Amino acid sequence: MAPKAYNPKEIEPKWQEKWEADGLYHSDIDESRPKHYALTMLPYPSGDLHIGHWYAMTPSDARARYMRMKGYNVMFPMGFDAFGLPAENAAIKSGIHPMVRTRDNIVRMRKQLRSMGAMFDWRREMVSCEPEYYKWTEWFFIQLYKKGLAYRKLSPVDFCPKCNTTLAREQVWGDDRHCERCGTPVIKKDLSQWFFQATKYADELLRFDGIDWPERVRTLQTNWIDRSEGASVIFHTAPSPLAPLPVGEGGDPIEVFTTRPDTLFGATFMVFSPEHPLVDKITTPENKDAVEAYKAQAARQSDIQRGAVDKEKTGVFTGGYAINPVNNAKIPIWIADYVLMSYGTGAIMAVPAHDERDFAFARKFGLEIIPVFKAEGAPDPDGATMEAAFISEGVMINSAHFNGTKVNVEKGRKNPSIAAMIDWLEEKGIGKEMVNYRYRDWLISRQRYWGSPIPMIYCEKDGWNPVPEDQLPVTLPEDVEWKPTGESPLKLHPTWKNTSCPVCGGPAERETDTMDTFMCSSWYHLRYLSPWCDTAPFDDKEYNYWMPVDVYTGGIEHATMHLLYTRFFHKALRDMGITEGNEPMTQLRNQGMVLGEDNEKMSKSRGNVVAPDELVEKYGADTVRAYLMFFARWEMGAPWDSKGIEGSSRWVRRTWALFTDDVKGGTPTPETLRDLRRKVHQKLKRITRDFENFEFNTIVSGLMELLNELYKAREAGAAGSAAWQEAQEIYVKMMAPVTPHIAEELWTDVLGKKYSIHTQQWPTVDEEAAKEDEITIPVQVNGKLRDRVVMPAEASDEDIKAAALKAEGVVKHLEGQTPKKVIVVKKSLVNIVV
Template sequence: MAMNERYEPQAIEQKWQTRWDEAGVFRAGKRPGAPKKYILEMLPYPSGQMHMGHVRNYLIGDVYARYFQMRGYDVLHPMGWDALGLPAENAAIKDGVHPAVRTRENIDSFKKEMGTLGYSYDWSREVNTSDPEYYRWNQWFFIQMLQRGLVFRRFSKVNWCTGCHTVIANEQVKDGTCERCESPVVDREQPEWAFRITQYSQALLDGLDELKEWPERITSMQRNWIGRSEGVEADFNVPGSEARIRVFTTRIDTIYGCTYVVLAPDHKLVAQLTTPAQRAEVDAFVKRMAATSKTDRTAEGVTKEGVFTGAHAINPFTGQPVPIWIANFVLSDYGTGAVMSVPAHDERDFDFARKYALPIKVVVQPAAGDKLPPGDALEKAYTEDGVLVDSGEYSGLPSAEARKKMGEKLRAEGRGEPKVTYRQKDWGFSRQRYWGTPIPIVYCEKCDPERKGQPVPLEQLPVRLPEIDTQTVLTGKGEPPLAKVPSWVNTTCPTCKGPARRETETMDTFVDSCWYFARYLSPHYNEGPFDPKEAQRWLPVDVYVGGPEHAVMHLLYFRFWFRVMKLLGLVPVDEPVKRLITQGIVNGADGRKMGKRYGNGVAPSSIVQKYGADTARTYVLFAGPPERDFDWSHEQVEGVFRFLKRVWTLASTHHAVAAGATHAGTYEGKALEIRRAAHKALKRVGEAIERLSFNTAIAGIMEYVNALYALGTPETPAEKAAMAEAMRFLSVVLTPFAPHVAEEIAESYGAKDFTVTQGWPEFDPALVVDDVIPYAVQVNGKLRAEIRVPVDAAEADVRALAEADERVQAAMAGKTLRKFVFVPKRLVNFVVG
């Protein structure tokens, strides 16, 4: 078929999107005997309008999905919607529109934008987390985990967002504010439901060693968040009291230098131990700390302050009394809420001791080098291991050996024990909002007087969200919204069939995203959350694309959830994802992160309507490596559009003479050069895609197009046939990036099928080897010239060409050659004197 001389993307893109859809070309499972690839991007929360920052995330996965399909894999590339959550509910409070209505509108908008960009999704597997068919299985998982002790009810201090009017997770508190709405977060005590993720802390930590294809910064963040510490718990008895203060320390070897003990202001022993003389000062400090957030108390640079309780505790090794203080830097929910302070060997303790004139005692000296002065002359704490001094029977021991012996002694005497602790806390997931998964629990005063809660029978799932009057229920004030719906709250006890009340809190929406990737495998399966046979086929995910900001939230939560699914016999392996790709941010033209907050978002439709989807796709992928941020540039968008016009012009110019051309003879001269350029491009682009260097791949396509232009119009049968092959290869390498123009070129040059099903040809090794290669020419090790010589040139030929270079002759003039160094295919060096 003839090609239009002008590149008009609007005339071709809708055509190919319709054809792909009608043919189901991206449906997974059509190659059951082929190896599989599961390519996945983090599912979007459909709030507001889609912008080009979103586009980048999904494009990275789309390149791989198309590429691997061309490589012969059976590819699963699904999409769905993280549709529950606070933004839709907050919008409902503000605008009076039901969250379900707003969410549906946003999904329709997102999906329409995605359609115009030509993503290769298998839409037959679409999921929506606000659909009862989906969140039914959140409730099913909850009950399974409750039965196994992985869900529990607790009364604890929580992070209360003053803007969202709900509890949020520790991971969602940023500098004392909510990461979603930026309102202050305060401490608040109340009952909540929690997942016992700490039961898997060590397994999650060990699993990081197996994630060889995850970014190191993500695995490091998870290691730090889990925060494994090996140490010792030791008891400090309080004279005249039954109380014992248990501390955890990783440096028990320094205990002979412990000169005071510090409790968290809200430690349960503070009131009991405070003496009458110190009561007023302690109470005032405790009250002030209660009104200060944990973040503000422990932030870097915050002044360390405290108050003496008037009481003392006995050092379990020295037998000497040490004063008991309370301080702002100790938290009741971290460790035991108490620390032994050794100012000579801890920087924080040193600063505190200096401020309050507390003793400083050196008990560890460096193993080599200068010795430390006495404590009152120390300029800073010595925090390294060393050799113990002034430490009784342990003096002279290295720190590591002393730690082991001291821990064993404490255990033998019943005054402590070696202990492994984790910074990670259990995941509190109950939220005081409407637009989330109802927690399937009922309370019956007769059967459950302690209000532990009874699970809803499995056959009664899902517990659906009730229809509501948004104006009445979603006020953002008072009790949880569901508590304002009596017809829903009042129910029947599953045990005695008498009156009961439902749990009115809902689940954190991170629950939805913990396992959605598995629901894609069988989105309408009714026997369980997904078909385990499909899990055997498709899991783990091969490539997962998403933002690095999810490192210690979603990316940690779903690793935990995957292990629970393995416990339940649903999945075959421990880890959900082989390769993780964390994309950079797309900034607006103003240099700030593109989005609604700054009003600098660029809508995909505005680019597609003016330049076409292929320009939008190619620009975003060419702007920089996927993991780096970049600033939006309208000028560079224009540049990419001009490049695609050149591609089109090249293909249409040669179409009349090259389309359908064949040649059975040899290829020489220009015909050979055309074939060399085509096969080199095929090799270079494929290798660049494999290593996630999409901008380099596109640069290679640009060089390829320039090379074909430079070779001019094909004239002989061999040249025409070579150009026909070159155009077919051009459609191949363009397909992951600019699939619409690739399809049009391929069809115009005789293709009978879609580019992704034609396959990725193998390059001819003989055609990708250069005829000539560069040699660096040095004189006394200093680069003087670069020459190009035949790839099979002998040493004598290379030397002769190097000696003939004028720059080399000038550098050797008047000197005697002492030695000639020849490194094949790399360099030669003339050593002269």
């Protein structure tokens, strides 16, 4: 019988259908086995599965399969993050309803996802734009509202004029502050919107106890939150010439945040942000024109202009004064755009002697500079002549009873001078220890249609109230007009917003903004637990068994957005008793990006997009899977190489040939069989380790090496022996997570083993078989390789040393000299020093 040719087009759909029919990848609660919840970030249903999706999902799938073979009860679900701007923008252009388009795309992408041969349990699929899902997104909003974590605030927000919607801080990218989605520079708008109080959890979000997340992500999140320790100090406005008041009495309080309270005695002026609410009040008539002009100019400038670091300092004097609470000094108040309303309190105490910015400002405008610490032992510096702000360690001066206190470079209370000052401020009641964050509350509102409705109702009499929970979901109306107006189409709908107040029953209006889609993706891992559940967002039984997520995989680009939101969400729910544990995802791993062959990011406009469907058509899914795992370090990514896939294709076909060639066994020597078993078990050991460590490229290269060994062994007549049978079995089991279809075909049909390969146990290493009998030991003279000696594995160091000294290459290089020292590294190397 002629061997059957390798035909992925036949075997891949065949097994996919059988696995599906048998429910092979269904994951159900099974208390007798340890659980493993493997999660890969869900796609947005843009229409086509991209090679990047394959790159992200294939190794995740392979590892989930490996864990299953290791004996875990594995859940590996898949779904769609289906709300969002692109569908709505497409609707504005084409008139096709986003729901229609999204559902069509999902049908196509499901089919493409199935072609990967991944072990997704499709019974657990969730789609975030379906009312069965967003009912619970709304429910969560209400829970957060009831817990006091949702609030409404009028605030300047970043607004994308092209997408016609507000953006969260993290959706604004780049130096030119452009929209994450469309690249248009954002503008500022004042809108009243919903926020979640994520900052309440800032400190906890900085802790990563008990979770195995990459250093890189932890750093990004830590920098994003940017905790800074210091103190809040209350200054007061001083009596102005127009309204004289006794010093220390009256005046408006001015709260400032400072990381250097120990420099308070050197605060010689204050600077307000031009938008600070007290500016108008303190400005004196003679300064009014200049102040107004400066405010107008600052307002006109974009954030990028204002934010330029090397920009020359600008500012104007308001005519107003403040009282420094530590020494009652009367100090002038200026406004300058280097003070931002969005950080701290929008006002600073300026200490020019010890802050570079304040120093530059003081020199430019001739303001007083008083040094309050100096290098130990140095003469007192003179504020009038010093050339730069002094920021190293030293001792305090010019600071009343603090003089002599040591100042180091530590932050917060670790610095003795700061600790001493904070204690004193608190005792005197003029300030207190405080922590400030760059992190902001989460802006939820989007002036858009295609998102989950915000289930809130406004009544003239009773204000804002949540929709009663038994009336959820608030569904999106289907008959809306697509107009890019900057308002939600829900606002323009003639009747949808009209409702009655849940408190008084009188006429009221619904919130017409919808939710940020990050809200949907903050809890999708919970919906996978029981998407069939209609009485709660998830079934507790499923939660208790499966959660937390054991391995979460996805792109690094979500580090400060999705991953931070989902952690906040989990912690907030925990505090309401809805979830348990401190973190939703125990282990996180990030994959890199597949670039185009031109080394650029893949995009339609560049024409460098690689279509996975074509590759599957040409090579089969197994080859594409193997290549994606092989061609780069997973966490790094690499540019696509269309020639390289030939290597993976060759490996798959050579594997097929090895198993299907009609080759009779010979009379192998015992050494051949011993060698074969050794190679097999050594590779098994390494590949097992690589699966544990997410090192997918070496898993495939290891399989390639083993295949080469199998060919050699067959050449030496090993076919048909027991060792050969074992080698074949272990080889197929090891390739099963990587190339599930061909592995199944070889296991079930070619070898005739019991279906299915994917329910087999991962093989165990026979350490005895893996051991080397003989070892080749490199011998160096002065660190340079000169010869090798072959020794029995159990040879003593003495024997190895003796043999090494006699080796031909060594003798030649010793040239009769006596070795000073001979280093024998156990079973690995000899170095002779002369």
